Amino acid sequence: MGVPARMAGSAPADRSTLFALRLAVVADVDALVDLEERCFAGDRMSRRSFRKLVDAPTAALAVAQTPHGDLVGYALLLFRAGTGMARLYSIAVAPDRRSAGIGEALMAEAERLAFARDRIVLRLEVREDNPGAIRLYERLGFRRIGRYLDYYEDHANALRYEKRLRGAGHSTAVPYYEQTTDFTCGPCCVMMALAHFRPDYTLAPVEEIKLWRQATTVFMMSGVGGCDPHGLAVSAARNGLAAAVHVSRDGSLFLDSVRDPEKRRVMTLAQEDFRRQTIAFDIPIFHTPLDVEAIRAALAEGALVIVLVSAYAMFGKKVPHWILVVGDDGRHLFVHDPWVEDRELETHADAANLPIPYADFERMARWGREPLRAAVVLKQR
Ligand SMILES: CC(C)(COP(=O)(O)OP(=O)(O)OC[C@H]1O[C@@H](n2cnc3c(N)ncnc32)[C@H](O)[C@@H]1OP(=O)(O)O)[C@@H](O)C(=O)NCCC(=O)NCCS
Known part of the structure; x- marks a missing residue:
């Protein structure tokens, strides 16, 4: 995921932002490109990529929209055929709409969409110098599984995170026991x-x-x-x-x-x-x-x-x-x-x-x- 842009000034966060989540359509591409420009200073997704991914069977693009029709966030998932894995390729929330829970809601939607596509693991990479996003992922139960050196355009390193998905859940009364040897x-x-x-x-x-x-x-x-x-x-x-x-x-x-x-x-x-x-x-x-x-x-x-x-x-x-x-x-x-x-x-x-x-x-x-x-x-x- 790209280099986050610095916020212009210190725009007060509107904690009461109302928004709805839905899948992106072709008509959203202009707004997505605009959002990408406002959210990332480098490693941006191109218009062509957004256009292609909106209806690609190997992707799911969720957007957050206000009642006025403003597109204020997106989360992009990629699915590789034949694996139980989905990858959160990018997530962004408009700078003036942050800290209102939109990021968290988009992440929950990404997990739901991945699980609905029979994926049981969601993975992502995040820049080492992006503490806000790292906090969000860790709060949502993502676990750090590794690090890629020199991963981004500007040579920054990436941290890799993963979460096991469970959907709405299933409870069981069967007790669990972890094996204490390799062979039992x-x-x-x-x-x-x-x-x-x-x-x-x-x-x-x-x-x-x-x-x-x-x-x-x-x-x-x-x-x-x-x-x-x-x-x-x-x-x-x-x-x-x-x-x-x-x-x-x-x-x-x-x-x-x-x-x-x-x-x-x-x-x-x-x-x-x-x-x-x-x-x-x-x-x-x-x-x-x-x-x-x-x-x-x-x-x-x-x-x-x-x-x-x-x-x-x-x-x-x-x-x-x-x-x-x-x-x-x-x-x-x-x-x-x-x-x-x-x-x-x-x-x-x-x-x-x-x-x-x-x-x-x-x-x-x-x-x-x-x-x-x-x-x-x-x-x-
Ligand atoms: C990372 C990003 C998507 C998070 O989006 P967001 O909408 O601000 O996320 P949330 O609002 O769910 O959570 C952010 C913070 O707001 C707080 N918050 C959320 N709702 C709140 C509320 N109603 N009242 C008070 N605080 C609230 C959260 O606790 C969280 O606090 P923290 O930063 O101290 O952990 C956003 O910062 C962004 O677009 N960054 C630039 C792009 C980027 O870096 N993308 C990730 C690349 S890997």
Whole structure:
């Protein structure tokens, strides 16, 4: 976003400014160009860009207008196809209308528009020497995620900010628990389900390790050993839940990525044992993957669903990962992701009850070249 222009004199802010928000139309372009000139001294958007972006499918341009028809602010969003991300490319409020809440209202509208377009993250860049805008973003819950050196025309640096979008929200009674090791995502999903279905159950790291020991196949790509769907179902059943396994095929899983023949042999035997135990625990195994519609149907019956996802889609790591699906709003599945990416930047609020648009979920819920699809449906017994 551009170099903010200095305000002419010290125009008293009109805190009572009335305004309405709407999407820009071609007839707004002159006013937008005028506003841009008054708001930015450099890195300005051109008339051509405004004209193009007004009806570009890859952009959304919201404007604030007074009852007299004056255009007093805009916020421009860009969407890149195939990502869950939107970028706030620019925001500006007329110098004589600042500090009246227009900036905040435009930001809220930008978040709403991005969420409505199935984006779950909003990113932006701001000049390091723009404390007013930085204050606005931080007040609205944007988190600093980095810095670009020499980013602007005049070589100023940019700070990068990001916010997870949640729309109108969805509340869940399912407790959240963050994994405390690299390899216990699956057992942590079982723990959250146990805490939901069993009022006597207490979430604690000692339980995390106990459940992991009950469910692990010993060797997997991440850490000292992840869990397969049969092991997770067995550990859930052992602790009092009804479980069903949905896996795209029969046989041993996750072996492609294990080079060491001895590890492969141990994993194969551990998985064979879990498959045998599913019979003892009366756990049905379906060799049909659970798609979004089937997950929604299970949720509607009061179940929670542990789903295998590619961690690559969630946080850029090529490891299999388990998340717990806890809700559905007709457009998104809501998940508790036991993994909190970077404790410096993320909090539980970023990983709990996270909305994922159906189409994105369908893309994420698979692992490897095969691809393998797996889920464990958990209910009260
Ligand atoms: C950044 C910008 C868009 C903010 O717009 P704005 O309409 O002034 O934003 P808001 O009114 O929502 O908030 C600004 C301040 O007014 C205060 N405010 C808002 N409504 C208020 C009210 N009713 N009464 C008292 N104070 C109020 C806010 O608390 C905030 O205070 P702060 O500056 O101490 O944090 C605007 O300053 C601007 O256009 N700057 C130039 C362009 C620019 O820098 N764009 C960003 C590039 S990244």
